[in-house]
Amino acid sequence: MRHHPLEYPRIMPTVSLLAFPGVQSLDVSGPLDVFAEANRFLLPQQHYRLQVIGAGDGPLICSNGMQLTAHRHFTHSDEACDLLLVAGGPVLVKQAPDAALGAWLRQQAQQAKRFGSICNGAFLLARAGLLDGTRATTHWDDAAALAQQFPQIRLEPDRIWLRDGKLYTSAGVTAGIDLSLALLAEDAGPEVALNVAKRLVVFMQRSGGQSQFSPYLTPYAEEDSLVGRVQQYVLAHLGDKLTVEKLAGLVATSPRNFARVFARDARMTPAEFIELARVDAARAMLERSALPLKSIAIDCGFRDAGHMRQVFQKRLGTGAQQYRDSFSASARHPSNE
Known part of the structure; x- marks a missing residue:
């Protein structure tokens, strides 16, 4: 298949990444680094424009204690982006739905060329109704909870990343880098993506599914049963x-x-x-x-x-x-x- 790099209406494609208090910092920095490194290999007019959108007021404290400052709060971000990614974090599995955030996600997903989630950021998309009837994946440790809370999702828990139309979802944490490299390859071709992978010292495409990273697979019953x-x-x-x-x-x-x-x-x-x-x-x-x-x-x-x-x-x-x-x-x- 012949690639036509960065065929967007805008000259500089915009990547928006949603973060929140308790976000997994690598879910944010990993994908952003992929697209930032890609700018080294692209013409200036093709450079990605990167922005972090916050779902909390003020500085965002990550799950590891690191502090992030978003470019703007989601309530002040109505501009359509070319790619919307939702990061994950340990707090999301039991987090209460946010009606305003859900409405914003639905609007942005409708306008974006592509949208998706990293790790268990899939919970935010699911609560917004954006995963109903779709094929999706998430972190192996949260797959059972996602399937239980949202049985309408066609969950594929062993995938590193997965595409369903313009929806893209990835497995946990570093899998966001895998997904971003795949998105970059769609935009600019495999050579640019490979060069970025080399710069980041990661595999362009790792072998196997995410089950190999999970704890042992065998479930056990009560010993005396x-x-x-x-x-x-x-x-x-x-x-x-x-x-x-x-x-x-x-x-x-x-x-x-x-x-x-x-x-x-x-x-x-x-x-x-x-x-x-x-x-x-x-x-x-x-x-x-x-x-x-x-x-x-x-x-x-x-x-x-x-x-x-x-x-x-x-x-x-x-x-x-x-x-x-x-x-x-x-x-x-x-x-x-």
Whole structure:
């Protein structure tokens, strides 16, 4: 596809980023740095014009204590922008709706060429009704809350970023940089975006979904419940052949009843739980040991290293070796010698 950089009515495209008290500072600075760095590679008349819009009076104190000063309050910002991004922050999940802010977001989203959210800024868009019936993503840790509060959203929680028409949403924190690089590539072409990625020392496109960054995936039931007793057995016997018949026998019930009760209480089938438990065990070993992939695969109950790689790809969006390269202790703390 041929790119036509920065085809906007305005010569200098405007990027507006909404911030508020308690905002995650990197949700603001990361995307702004992408577009600011892009100006190094663009003609002066193509430069992005960047502005922070505040949803609070006076200086904004970020979640890490840093102080930001917005260019203007949203009530004094009626001008349409080319790109509107809403930052996230820990306070948003339980924050009460703000009718005035919601109305402003709806107006700005309608006027903007593109709009979207970073991290759990999706909650502000959702409260404004801007995510109804759309495909969207958010920080993995807030995905369940977003889905519960706004079931009309077609949530895709493993995506780093996602586009639905002119709506763009991203996963948590640094994923805002990924999204901004993608938006920049749409505007100015992949070469400019790649140069900016190099300047910021980040990947142009990282591999895998955000599940690989989340805590372990396996949900657990109460230990003394039927499901909990079976789960504890599975965790202690991951290398064994685990069938529904065998697990049902442990709790003296029929395979059919066991499968029904397990799916009801664990919200997944026994086979899904076993697979996730094996992935979790393998993740821990990949992070903390230097054992060969084949040994880890067998110890965790996979048929072989190839089978483990396939399951990792399905569950985490990345292979076992790639996971080790990204998250093992030796990878995080390379020798300086």
